[in-house]
Amino acid sequence: MSVDRNLNRIIAKRYRLVQLIGTGAMGQVYRAEDKILGNATVAVKFLSQTLLNEKMRERFEREATICANLAEKSIHIVGVRDYGVDEHQIPYYIMEFLQGRSLSDIIQEENISQARFLSLCRQICLGLESAHKGIVFKGQHSPIIHRDIKPSNIYVIHDPTIGELVKVLDFGIAKLIQSGGSQTSSFMGTLAYCSPEQMEGKELDNRSDIYSLGILMYEMLSNEMPILPETSSFAAWYKAHHEFPARPFDSHLNMPKELADLVFKCLAKKPEARPQSISEILAIIQQLSQDLEHSSHQSAQTISKPSNPSAGINSPTLISRVDEFYLQASWPPDKPQQKIVFPKIMDLAEGVYPTIWVMLEHQDIIYRMSSIRYNQFLYLGSPHPMVLWLTVLYHQQHGPRWLPCYLDFKTETGQNVGRLLGEVGSYGILFFALTEPQQCKHVMKASIAPHQRKLLQEWSEGASGIKHYGKPQISKRILKQELEKLKPKIVEKLVKIKASPESNV
Template sequence: MNQDTNNGRLLANRYELCDLVGEGAMGRVYRAKDTVLGGVTVAVKFLSQALLNDNMRDRFEREATISALLGEKSIHVVRVKDYGVDEHNAPFYVMEFLSGESINELICHKPIALPRFLTLIRHVCLGLESAHQGIYFNGELSHIIHRDIKPSNIIVIQDPTLGEAAKILDFGIAKLVQASANQTQSFMGTLAYCSPEQMEGKELDNRSDIYSLGVMMYEMLTMDMPLLPQNSSFGGWYQAHHNFKPEPFSERLGLPRDLQDLVFGCLAKEREDRPQTVREILDTLQLFDSTSQNNSDQPNQNGSSPQKEQLDLPYDTTGHGLNFENKTIHAESSTTDICLQIPWPANKPLRKIVFPRLIETNLGDVPVLSVMLDPEGVENRISSKRYNQFLYLSHPHPTLLWATILYNDEYGAKWLPCYLDLKSNKGQQITRALAEEGKYRVLLYALNEPGQCQHILNSVISDRYCKMLGQWANISQVTKSVGDIKIAKSVLSQELEKLKDKIVTKVKKSNLTDVNAGR
């Protein structure tokens, strides 16, 4: 980024570009200074689609003007201050420079508590309602559909009047780029959040945004996606959005049943079965206000979550919060998307084995279990209850047994034991990642398709175990090894065998998808 030739460039004789803060298939965003207004910081977004003819320029001017008017109409939409086309026919927007976190960042460690969720979603709905109601442009009412509602497109800032406030980023850009692209060669939208009709290429209305909002609400409340495809291809997501049903909310979350009904209503396959307007959603959300209470997940005085540093950037340093589309594994991809695209390692045999590893993402290192099964085995384990058990032994060698069980009534229990050497850097890193993340993903691979993960299951680690994992990692750093790790593994294996019947009985009786002894 330091070698970017745009750094220091004066755009439109007004905006001095300072540094690149993110890029993707849709374009680039720079931090810039408005020299006319005394150096006020702004964000400049260049679109990757060059405007090569007058028709494209007219379309861009229309979309940019409507976006600017929408930002003036609603405080919950990012404000567009200016727009233009540079000497290379590259269109650009000039936007307010926002200091805050995306919702995607807020939910990377734990779900958003109900009171905070209600506040943020209400703001998002108010912004969407303003767009759906339309903007008058040249005497004509233009109804606006976002087409790409997702957590990374919602920025949470501190507002002097509202306190914490949510703003929607980049109305109109997806439509503009799609209209300028070859329709048979491209798909604009984020597959995990697309409505069924959007994937079919149909004409969209406000109910498509409501479907995407439903996906985002589910993720905010549970940290899970409501739908997961068998693979991350367009066809895989098409099948998921058209045929799969979301899992009910876990009872341990303590969420109102009526709230689940609202979210599931937004996720209806047929748009006629969803709430028909955002106002219907707002009216339903109002009913939950009296039942919600503040808790530890509420933001602190500077608006950030506890132990989360507020960054003075428009979205974030890596570009994860920028609404760029990218068909490769990049900052825009969710952790799930990244994991789905990771192949089975070339240095691992194509056998029915399990091993732990860390996956590098822009949100940090994510702990996962990689599991190889035959194709039928993957299919049989997609609907499974999950349980995790951790056993630690300090002598003769500091060792952790990380055991996961996948269970369903038809196929019984599948045990996935892994041993971590806590005197090794890798063992330390994975253990600490488990403690910090508070959950992990089980990546299922098929023997006949090792090039891509077929399915992902999430398993949450109880707070008690998270604390113990951190303590075990610390203790192991100062504990001397006085014997062979093989002895430690044998002892831990025997202890797990003693517990297996008890664990299976507990899992059978549980109504929860994710069961843990620490809860």
Template sequence: MMTDPNIGRVLSNRYQLVQLLGQGSMGRVYEANDVTLGGVLVAVKFLSQTLLNGKMKLRFEREAKTCAQLGQRSIHIVRVMDYGVNEEGIPFYVMEHLKGENLSEVINRQPLTIPRFLDFTRQICLGLQCAHAGIQIDGEIYPIVHRDIKPSNILVSQSESFGELIKILDFGIAKVLQAEASQTNCFMGTLAYSSPEQMEGQELDARSDIYSLGVMMFQMLTGRMPLHADTHSFGGWYKAHHFQPPRSFDTVNSSLKLPKNLETIVMSCLAKSPGDRPQSIAEVLSALAPLEQRYGTGRQIAQRIGASLSRMPAPSTLQDPNLLSADEACRVTTWPGNMPIAEIVFPKPLNCTEGVIPTLWVMLPMREIQKRMRCTRYNQFMFMETPHPMALWLTVLYNREHESRWLPCFLDMKSPQGRQMARLLGQAGQYRILFFAQENPRHCFTVQTSSIAANQCKLLQEWAMIGQISPLNPNPSVSKEHLRGALENIKPKILMKLESLYDAGTDLTSLL
């Protein structure tokens, strides 16, 4: 048995190759240790030696840059962290190490139940939506078409906060849609999942990925393909995609009972003409939303998050939190004995009958609290992934008659506590501010509520996941300093906006 000569090699004085994970048409993928970060596992993909020409090297480098940008913006796309060339001139890039199985393996065991199908499809759509929204090149935004959506390019992994987390892999033949780009005039993709226009070598847009998604959705629900080619050849699949009507669900499995509107969604994605399909992934998501509500996918996610939160230690301030509502729990809290009696701010989860809620604890002199009994509350969250994943949680108490109070605190996304608080905030869409007076710190003086903008809720959830999978960096202070600097830069904008929109007691959550 031949030994892989790459095993044990160290790339860029940093990545030590451990074992071969797999290989495809573009190259090989190895598991590796990032020795600089204490052996954190990563995956390293090499371009195949048979493809070592100038054009393919550029395409491989473009794949790395595409995934690097997209992976920063969506947790449903594999993240790329580094790019390089080894001693033999073979390019490679480094990506997050993902444990799980591809969707093809899942489907081969058995078709998906409707709730699981809806959960998987929504996550796939969110990843595709991010790609179709585009990446920045020389200051311009260009959409990305994957062009090879199929089950083997979808990874199903387990996540503490998301349950089954879906990642889209292999943007190796993705196309950047640039206005001046010439047509490909050649076929690239996987025959069984390719759109009719892809078979013709036409310039593609998002609707081609939607067709491939339709093929995959049919397979996810039935375990079978919607089309059958006479021969597994380009000509056989060309005829199938262009002229063969998709099989009905009833023909494939008469015992499969699907909602009519779900069948309609899948079949619309399989339309031969791009103009007859959903014109964007947003349309697919919109069509699936009522089905998700009906089949309780949201409840399943909430249960998974609830199970995770239930493992959090109960705050010591409540003897029996299950007997108190959120407002009651806040009012009866006492200042923690391990915290100083001083002007400080810190986050804290709080148990109540509603579960665990996010709260912000603030200690100020009594006169300062009284000045802000009527005020505009504004919040904003900022995030820095490198060198250490850290979020800045900013609350501003604004009253035109008095100086604004800035209440910043940090959430370390590498710590379980920081991630838990981010998830709580993202799920609740609001938080309570508990005010304690320095003169009488034993009991909470008053409570205010601040709501969080929907887009910030989504980002908080994504940042928590990024923090969970990001390599550990021992120097979080650098990220804190950068965030403090960013806050100082945007303070004038925040004040201008608050001044122009001031209305005593109004809760402003997304002004910038």
């Protein structure tokens, strides 16, 4: 039995290789410990020694560049943090370590419900959409075609705030579409998931990925392949992708017609007959998700909780013990007098309390006095530990007022606020009028759901004492993007609650 000599090697005087966790066409992947960042776990991917030529080095470096750039745009792309060459002149790059399962394992071991399928597929599409929109590469905008979409290149991890989080992996044979760049007619990919034009070695666009996505979606829904060749040879797969129609879904799956139509349209032999962009697919998935949620709601006669983290919903109640002190507060001189939201810890005789301070138009404050309150906390640990603390005030006539603020969990202040929110289980909302900032105009109290309190304390404890890598602006941008995706679901839920006769408004 051969011994892996790479184990316990230290790369770049920083990364200690602990375990071989994967091998592929382009190289090997190791689990490693980052000695600088308190033994934080990372993954190290090496280019295979059998591929050590200038062309493959360039391709490998390009893969690292693509992932690094895309991960800043989408939480659904595996992140790359570093790139280098070891003492043997073998290129490597450092990426986030994913603890979860490949979609291939999930398909083999489980039956995926339609609701779960829609959630996973939406996230896959969001990652692909970011790639197809492209990055700036060598000063030029370049759309990216993955060219190897398949279950083993999709990873599903558990995120404490989002739940099941999808990551698209392995951009090893991805193609950057650059004007004036050299074109390729070589075939690369996985035979079972290749589009007809990819089998021909043609230059590809985003519609080739859409064909591969169609095969992936069919497999997720049925645990079977839509097209099977007569043999496993290239020629047999070529014939299957060009000539064999996709098999209909079995009737026992009870597949909605709209969903089946979407899958089969993605599997069209000609690119022009497929959806022309991932955005088209996302719009259909969104509508299917809404239809399924509405159907579940009607049958259960309950309000469905979103797959994202739950949140506290409160009917208006004035703070009883400390509102007198809050109402005496004046707007801080170091804060601009404009519509902003910021967190503040209030140290009073009765104790220490977390609050958010809000400046609005005076009339808007009056509207919000009879609003339903909703709060939610989203956490992102990488690349920078950050919490989005969201409060929503919903008024039936005037709609939602979004009050987001951010807690930087790399700072002691951010950790303390998060910990305090978990311990107290509620916070005050102090309203100040734009034209009269001298004194607080109104105070409301918002309660935090028990499981969210627990998460806040866990996040605070987990972030303390650990050095984190990455710019806070990146995490804040990702959280803002997630908030925009959540807004329609939050509003839909609040509309239902407002219409309920049990709502105390």
